[in-house]
Amino acid sequence: MTGAEGDLWRVDVLVPAPTVPVFTAALERVGETVLAFVVTGEEKEKEETEKDERALWQVSAFCRTPPDRADVTTFLALAAAAVAGTEPAFTVHRVAARDWARENLAAFPPFTVGRFRRFHVRGAHVAAPPPAATMPLVIEATAAFGTGEHQSTQGCLLALERLARGQRRGRVLDMGCGTRILALAAAKMWRARVLAVDIEPSAVRIAAFNARRNGLHPYVQVRRGDGFRTVRGAKSFDVILANILARPLTRMAHAMAKALSCGGRVVLSGVLVRQERMLLAACRRQGLFLEHRIVLSPWLTMIVRKNQRRGKAHPNAVEKGKKRN
Numbered sequence: 560m561t562g563a564e565g566d567l568w569r570v571d572v573l574v575p576a577p578t579v580p581v582f583t584a585a586l587e588r589v590g591e592t593v594l595a596f597v598v599t600g601e602e603k604e605k606e607e608t609e610k611d612e613r614a615l616w617q618v619s620a621f622c623r624t625p626p627d628r629a630d631v632t633t634f635l636a637l638a639a640a641a642v643a644g645t646e647p648a649f650t651v652h653r654v655a656a657r658d659w660a661r662e663n664l665a666a667f668p669p670f671t672v673g674r675f676r677r678f679h680v681r682g683a684h685v686a687a688p689p690p691a692a693t694m695p696l697v698i699e700a701t702a703a704f705g706t707g708e709h710q711s712t713q714g715c716l717l718a719l720e721r722l723a724r725g726q727r728r729g730r731v732l733d734m735g736c737g738t739r740i741l742a743l744a745a746a747k748m749w750r751a752r753v754l755a756v757d758i759e760p761s762a763v764r765i766a767a768f769n770a771r772r773n774g775l776h777p778y779v780q781v782r783r784g785d786g787f788r789t790v791r792g793a794k795s796f797d798v799i800l801a802n803i804l805a806r807p808l809t810r811m812a813h814a815m816a817k818a819l820s821c822g823g824r825v826v827l828s829g830v831l832v833r834q835e836r837m838l839l840a841a842c843r844r845q846g847l848f849l850e851h852r853i854v855l856s857p858w859l860t861m862i863v864r865k866n867q868r869r870g871k872a873h874p875n876a877v878e879k880g881k882k883r884n
Contacts (some may be wrong), residue, residue, distance in 0.1 A: 565656030567689035570620040570631055572647045573598065578638075579616045582647070585638035589631055590620030626651060670879070672713050673720040678744055683772065694746035694747050697772050698738055711828040714853045714860025715741050715802050718826040721851060721862065722798065723748050732796040732818065734803070734811075739766030739781065739798045741826075746778040754796075755781045756789050774780045787814035801827055805834035809841040824850065828860040835859055 561823075566582045570589055574582045579595050586593045595618045620626070630775055631649055638843040639646040657837060669681035671693060676701060679693035689695040719741070722728070728749050733742035736755035746753045755766055790796075797820055801808055808815075810826055815825060825847060830838055839861070847863040 567620040567654040567656075568625050569652045569654050570622065570626055570649055572635065572649045573615050574618060574647050575644070576614045576616055577611075578642045578644060579618060581638045581642050582618050582635070585634040586618055586620035586631075588634050589626050590622040592621045592623075593740040594619050621654070652867045675720060675724075676715050678720070680740070681688045694744070696740060696743050698740055700767055710813070710855035710858040711802050711830075712740060714855050714858060715800060715826050716744055717853050718746050718828075718851070718862050719748060719800075720862050722824060722826075728796065728797045729800045730754075730796045730820075731800065732790060733800045734787070734802060734815075736766050736781065737762050737802070738790050739769050739779065741802060742766070742767060742779050742781075743773050743775055743838045745800065746771070746775045747797065747847065750778060754790065754793075755777045755779055755782045756786075757781075758783065758785050784870075787811060787818055790818055793818070795823070797823045799823070799825045800827060803828075805830045805838050809838055812838075812841040812845045812847070816847055816865060821865055823865050825863050825865075826860065827863060828858070829859070830859045831857050832867070833857075835861070839863075 568590075571585060572582055572586070583593050583595055591628075595616050598615045613784065620868045623691055628651070631651075632646075635649060636646050642749050669679060669685050669687075669689075671677050672681045677693045679689045679692075679695045681689065681695060681697055683697055711719040728745070728751050730749050731742070731745045731749070731753040733739065733745070733753060733755040735799050736757045739755050742753045745751060755765065760783060763781050765777075767776075770779045770781065784790075791814075796818055799819055801811070801815065805812075808830070812880060819825060825842075827838065827842075835852075842848070842863050847865055849861060850864045851862040852859060
């Protein structure tokens with residue numbers, strides 16, 4: 560099987576979530592690049608499905624030459640034996656040559672978020688100057704989740720803009736920082752010290768690169784770590800940014816409240832509108848009360864505040880979700 564110059568071959572397998580690392584390693588022996596992504600029928604549920612161990616994932620290896628089917632069969636059989644599972648079927652597809660870099664850049668046009676202190680998010684490939692009266696944030700277009708295009712990230716930027724109308728914030732934590740776009744926005748807005756934490760090594764590398772590209776590395780420290788254990792024993796934070804998912808945020812509510820200073824705010828995002836009550840109930844039990852909500856359907860971003868005395872609701876809180884941006 561041959562193809563035109565520049566063509567690639569893709570080997571696909573469908574495997575259960577817990578076995579993805581093993582089959583990824585197996586296909587790395589077949590192709591130069593291996594990608595894995597969750598398979599779901601509803602896009603709005605995708606991020607939740609990624610955390611579900613029952614979900615199926617597609618693992619794909621990309622090869623410069625036609626793969627040897629016998630080798631693929633052997634590597635997959637060894638991987639299946641390692642996890643005491645069934646050897647998955649695989650398919651091989653020829654992928655016509657494309658200018659992936661050009662297409663990727665075209666899919667990431669610059670955009671502006673906010674009304675007053677507007678954030679202008681752009682890739683390094685954009686030559687035109689940013690619009691006047693904006694705060695430019697340069698994010699690599701090749702980065703994964705966190706370029707600012709998703710509604711949950713935009714909701715966080717709008718929440719930061721709202722918080723900027725008040726006092727200057729001293730210490731900021733970006734938990735699950737991804738590309739560090741929220742940490743960069745907070746540092747640029749307040750010139751505050753920001754700690755950005757993520758469990759993924761690739762996210763930490765991308766975050767560090769983006770901080771230097773934006774000239775904000777003196778303000779933003781990045782650390783690899785697993786949740787709030789990473790900041791246990793540290794001085795409390797005035798603002799915590801947590802663009803994660805509703806269920807992990809619910810489990811983190813206690814640790815999040817402990818890490819927050821009295822009168823401090825948490826920006827919660829990665830939450831579907833229908834999950835609001837569940838998350839707010841967990842927050843209220845820890846003395847965190849709703850101050851503002853931003854709906855970019857189907858996603859919801861909330862600002863919650865830690866009061867001086869636990870159990871006393873903030874007078875401006877809108878617990879029933881009537882207040883909108």
